[in-house]
Amino acid sequence: MxxxxxxxxxxxxxxxxxxxxxxxxxxxxxxxxxxxxxxxxxxxxxxxxxxxxxxxxxxxxxxxxxxxxxxxxxxxxxxxxxxxxxxSREKVKGKIRINAVGGIIGEEIIAPLVIEFQKTYPEIQIQLDFSSVRVDLIEDRYDLVIRMGKLPDSTLVVRKLQSIKTRYVASPNFIKMRGPILKPMDLSQVPLIYGSVDQWVLTRGKTSHKVDVEQGIKLVSGRAMRLAALAGLGVTRLADIYVQADIQQGKLQEILPGWSESTQLSMVCPPLRHQLARVRSLMQWLKDHFPTEYERRLKKGPAEKG
Missing domain, CATH: 1.10.10.10 (Winged helix-like DNA-binding domain superfamily/Winged helix DNA-binding domain)
Known part of the structure; x- marks a missing residue:
């Protein structure tokens, strides 16, 4: 050898x-x-x-x-x-490669925070891309990945950012026309607005119920799914950040509130990358500022594009 x-x-x-x-x-x-x-x-x-x-x-x-x-x-x-x-002993500078969830969370919270971090540390070079595809932190050479959901046990460094609640919603007119939806099995009788997942699993305590999408519209975009719900096309399931403001304003109505689930948003990075000052600094920056920005966006709702 x-x-x-x-x-x-x-x-x-x-x-x-x-x-x-x-x-x-x-x-x-x-x-x-x-x-x-x-x-x-x-x-x-x-x-x-x-x-x-x-x-x-x-x-x-x-x-x-x-x-x-x-x-x-x-x-x-x-x-x-x-x-x-x-x-490791130098000031915060160098390249940071990030892969993050997209949509409102990525584009309206993570990206602005990363931009502010870049302004604060001008010697940092940020590379940020959005993708829902699971990446290999070793193979793809990312320094930091931001993901929703349960993470497999590993030697990677994980830091929690936010607990995100999933809500089932429809427009008041749709509910008036179709009648109340009181239990998960009622969803099989109405059109659903869904994205990349065509089987919903509703959980309440130790009880779970699966709903296969049989009718409705597929829109692989949280923004588009929200618009379809506002238009009265059916029931959709979205993270609270998409629909909380609409619920408070009466534009959307939450159904089956007892069946809402919470999903963890986390930062993940390899141990060796976590030892770099620039990566640790960005992770701390996001942990310090993300919750406040998330709460602000909850009250404000999605930014209208046009």
Whole structure:
């Protein structure tokens, strides 16, 4: 094992990712001959074949695929460690990559807070994108992810931001026309306004009830779902931040209030990234300011786009 160099491992990773020695040479700046020699030395030191080379193509062996995955993760950890060692004692500066939920929470609360953080620390370089897709913090190189829902047990650092209540609502005219909705099974008899989830699970204590969407309209946007509910198209389920102000103003009426659920919004980051001053500072900034902004938006309602 002492014969294996980090340079050879990086050469192997580059070839595996680029798909050829030529492309890897263009990507790394090293010559094809140098990369080929380093990979060959790595295979000799391991006494295994990592790559299948033919005149037409190159691909990983089964062992090579497994070795690549483990080496890539290890190198990312080493890069993070080097980043931490370099910047842990410096002032708040550098790049922070964030992936967050979108909609009102992302666009009207998280983004403005991140912008204010950037103004306060001008040497920070923020990269923020919105996505509901679960990301791998190691594979995708994010420093911080902001997600709703139950998180799997892991070694990641988790900080809670806000408990968000889900409400079931419809317009007063819709309820007047359709009649009262008193129990979850009544939802199967009315049109529903739904997004990416077409099976609702209502929970009250230890009791749960599943409702399959059989009629209604699908709109994969919280804003659009709210507008459809205001227009009287059916019953929808949305986070309180979308509909609380409408309920208070009588524009929407909450149904089945005893079946409302609460979902946790959390910040998640890898342990090594959490040790960076810039990441810790942003997480503390969000934790200090998010609750106040959330309460303000609850009272105000969604910003009208136009």
């Amino acid at each position: 002492n014969n294996i160099s980090w340079r050879a491992i990086r050469a192997f990773i580059a070839v595996a990712e680029q798909g050829s020695f030529t492309a890897a040479a263009d990507h790394t700046g090293y010559s094809k001959a140098t990369l080929s020699q380093q990979v060959s030395e790595l295979e000799s030191a391991l006494d295994v074949q990592l790559l299948l080379r033919t005149t037409r193509k190159l691909r990983l062996t089964e062992v090579g695929e497994g070795y690549y995955q483990r080496c890539k993760q290890a190198m990312q950890q080493l890069d993070s460690a080097a980043d931490w060692a370099t910047h």
